[in-house]
Amino acid sequence: MIGLKDALSILDQAELQPDVESVPLSRSYGRILAEDLVSAIEMPPFDKAAMDGYAINSRDKSQQFRVTGVVAAGDFPERAVGAGEAVRIMTGAPVPKGADQVVVREVSEERGGNVYFSSRNAARNICRQGEDVKPGDLILARGTRMGPAETAVAAAIGRGRLQVFRIPRVGILVTGSEIVSPGGSLKPGQIFDSNSTSIRTHLRQMGVDAVFARRVEDDPQCIRNALRNALEESDLVILSGGVSMGDFDYVPDALESLGVRLHFTRVTIKPGKPTVFGSHEKGFVFGLPGNPVSAFVVFEIMIRPFLYRMMGHVYRPRTVAVPMADTWRRSKVRRTTFLPVRLESGRAVIPDYHGSAHIFALPGADGLLEIPAGVKQLSAKEEVYVRLLGS
Structure with missing residues (x-):
């Protein structure tokens, strides 16, 4: 670990x-x-009126x-403006x-x-x-994520096409014989699959469409076959379930048998330890715990930054400093803990939260609160930093 x-x-x-x-340019939103992006032109490309009015020579004191x-x-x-003359002019028009x-x-x-x-x-x-931009000015740096403002300035300097990083092929595998697709009916001992939906939505938020999302039974050969195909079809495979230490957790062994080098298999975080x-040689694999809050948290703190790097972008999550609304305590302090948090009246409120399976604590959460290992208590009014979700 x-x-x-x-x-x-x-x-x-x-x-x-x-x-x-x-x-x-019309398809560049969300791309990296x-x-x-360097301007080849001046902006504005001419002296232009900032207001509707009359263009005159300021030294002309005519009545x-x-x-x-x-x-x-x-x-x-x-035609130039002469002495005692004015030209009616509209905002954005070139000044005579x-x-x-x-x-x-x-x-x-x-x-x-006449005008008076x-x-x-x-x-x-x-x-x-040229007061805004001159030829040779850097407008947007390599690695910038294109949003509405970024596409606007690219258009303003006349760029019709952009060089962007290719979106990685990402595949999703969800393991578990107890998993049923939403819309079906549950038999005793079964649950609906929420993780593949959560992961796919995370990806879409980043401008990535999963190339596939498949469910795999808890069978070692089925998992190995599904992984072999996924590794061939994807630059990044995201698995959910089968990574812990239970009798039916076959994923780590299957990955190693397929030539995947495992860099870590357990991390001292809660939720998300396994x-x-x-x-x-062709890409990367993340294996997430099957509990839905664990999968959600690990995507936010590990997969989102890593996938953005695969897309050529350095991801910096936004954080806000706010006081705790109430005192929070825990008895075990060995792991770094992440908790869903709501921001209410400028304070951090920890909702009713039952642990890594309690996905119903996530709707309405504004961010994640990181409690470092060794910290036993956060006091009311103590300032904390909340990592905003999906920022």
């Missing part, structure tokens, strides 16, 4: 070489950039200005030559072909050419 810090170190040191592909034209966004004025100020519509009155200003101040109301991680 190894500590959580050592397990995470092993995951961080695994050699990964993600492939690269080109995708249209495989290139530094009235003759309106010589209108410039809308998308136009490009060919000879003008260096836009007087806003709110202080303007146009009549008889009730007041003028020093505000220029012009976005200068967690397995292995590698082979």
Whole structure:
């Protein structure tokens, strides 16, 4: 058994070489950039009006200005603004030559072909050419995850296609003769499979669709055959169940018989102690405990960061510092413990929680609270750090 810090170190040191592909910008949401995105243009590409109003020369002290034209966004004025002249201009439109100020519509009155200003101040109301971005500026770094803001700036500098890291092929295997797919009916001793659904939803949250999700009986040959196929079809296999020390936990032996090198098989965490991680020449394997909260927690603290690394992204979960709502105690302190937490009125509230099988404690949880090994009590009002889920 190894500590959580050592397990995470092993995951961080695994050699990964993600492939690269080109995708249209319209399909880049959620993908990880495989290139530094550098601008080839200036932004704005011209001096443009920041407000609706009238473009004039700020040094012109005329009491009235003759309106010589209108410039809308998308136009490009060919005539310069002369003395005693103004051009009606719309937000985003190019500023005519000879003008260096836009007087806003709110202080303007146009009549008889002239415009009069009730007041003028020093505000220029012009976005200068190149004030946001210049050619050669780094817009987005390699490894950036593309979201709405990132796709917007890529579009703003004219990129129609992007180099991104290929999404790994991830397969899911759920072991257990007692497992039944949702929608079926239960016989005595059976339970519905929630883990494959949970894992698949975690993956979709990351922009990954599982290439398969299969259920396997608790039979050593069936498990070995399913694993052999899964290893061939996937870059990452995520198993649930069959990894502990029971009479029907065949997964670790089956993995080793197929040439998988097991880097760890137990970790000093709660829940999730019987967690397995292995590698082979074509990819990687995680074996998760069958209890649903264990599988959920291990995905969050181990698989999510590792899979993002496979996608070329350094994952940094968001945390918030909040006081404990109530005092929490435990009697056994040998393992690092993770608890579901709700954030209520700026405080960390630990819901009614019965242990690693109590999946009904997870809905409504905002994050996970990590209690290090050796810590016996968290006092009310004590500041703690909550790791936000799916961040």
